[in-house]
Amino acid sequence: MGVFDEPKIAIPAIFLIYFIVVGALAAAGNTGAASAVAVFGSVIIYVVVALVMRAATTEAFYVAGRDIGALPIGSSIASNWMSGASFVSMAGAIAILGYDGLPYIIGWTLGYVIAAVLIAPFVRRSGTFTVPEFIETRAANWPVARLIAVLMLFVVSFTYLVAQLVATGVIIGRFLGIHAVVGAMLGSLLVILFAGTGGWRSVVWVQVTQYWVLITAYWIGFLLAAAKAGIFKPWPHIGYGGLLASLEARETAFGLPHFTMPFKTAFAGGTNLLNWLLGALALMLGTVGLPHVLSQFYLVKDVRTARYGVGWGLTFIGLLYLTAPVYAILARYAFSQAWGMPIEQAKQIGWIQKWLPTGLVKVNDLNGNGILDPKELAFHKDIVVIGMPDMWGLAWWVAVVVAVGGLAAALSTANGLMMVMTVGATRDIYKRFINPNVSEEREVWIGRAMLVILAVISALAGARAIQDPTFSKYVALLVGWAFVFASSLFTPSIILGIFWKGLNRYGIVAGMVAGLLVSFPYIAGVGLMGMSPIVIAGSKIGTIAWGVVGFLVHLIVAVVVSLATGAEKANPPETIEFVDRMKIPE
């Protein structure tokens, strides 16, 4: 394994080999082989990175040896955060929803400001290894708090992971022509390889690699399409005004409301400005309570790196999230070109012809006038990114680049989630409750065994989700609600625990339980049983926006119960010391 012991040689070397092989195949005109090698080759690169970074100590396995610098952790935070859905569906969701889809943009980014100021540096400094451990320590070593936290961690991470595996399966399946179920199985297998080699240490470096792959892929397609559309005035992100104006002129001509007009459609079952604002806030508050987000703050060198690392993380996320709205406008403009054409002629347009058989684009002459009206051209949200190369007539290899990027996005998030659950099962359950005296070597092997078991279970769930549309619908809903659960169950106690010494074990558990009792019935009632949402000040409050209510209830209950049970006096001196120590950098 000599070559695998030198990261600085091995990683650039594997990239070089990759480019030479793919380039040679492409130059030889064998596009099919070049595409397949490009997609599979990228996976081989990640496996090599994982092998190079392999490790066998618990410290490396659980927290990557706590020595990751600001730029790498920033890249890792970004790819851990941005899922296959961010890469493939985000721009499409905005293309469909317009302004009503923008809560996703601010909601999935600005939470990191709270993380940087209120959470990340302190979590790093706490000296704990996992979020449930942090909560137990803060609750004066009360195991009940840790059990609730670890259970919650599994619920949130597992549903999220199933969704990732579905995305991985669909991406692999779509580009390689194999069944999506096989793709999902393949995805799980890969995650076992990435994570089994060195736990978090391998996973972080694989995620760093995957971030740069996915962002490059996203930008290549974007910049080429932007150049064709002529929005480099001087730069696409600020130069699309003219394109948007001509799109909206077409919309007016067809009697449609403007694309950027606010509050045309519901956001998670709610309406109006209030729901829009609360929806975005709930996503932000949820972000900072998600276990796989919190766990990354444990991996950095020191407190200083934690602060800068989150800054780089949001910068790198912004590179994709600020591009998605422009992508959406580019796609919508391409659609609008087909409006008003005779149906038969529209079906002859290259990209429509290509994507019609997949069902991602649908053309139906609803009123039978032989002309394609805007509402007769329906599209699936994934077409915006996946079909972009065809819409703008870009070279064949751009589609391959997009596939490689989408796969990187899905795998990197699946990696992080799998790792969080593995660490939870190993450290928070096995070591804490079953066998506290386990030897270090054995502990790492237990971790690897847990990883395999979890991967198999999630692969089966992912396969089920692909085959069963109803099950899949529930998974998609659950992912949205993961944020509501995170903001109602975790976020308030973590923030209070850091900043208020008066928070005690009773307050923590009461707050968590109250958060669950407030969020779960509303989500189940409105989201699943079709009850009508509560109306506040004339706005319907959708299921996601409800997360803010859960957050506030948890916060108030935790404070009231703590005060009623003696607040600070109920905390032993070591808990107070734990809180104080968190505030001073090492």
Next chain:
Amino acid sequence: MVEGSGVSEEKFQEYWSKMKGLTIVMLLLWTIPAFWMHVPVSTTQHIRILGGIPLHWFLAGFVAVVFGIALIFIYAIIMDKWDREILGK
């Protein structure tokens, strides 16, 4: 002395009170891109900038995120300075 940190109680109190102030300021500033910026949507949707982009769209799809990134880095730089000056870390 604060237990095991090598920082005197007095220094720690100074550091902590400054830090609390900065934290509150940061949270208040955070509400601008997260909330207040989007409240006057009925006005901003009729203002067009950069040759045709509606302002409300640009604020939510671009300015808010850049604002957030700037806040994190400003916080990190100020805290860094205090770590060195007050705690000598």
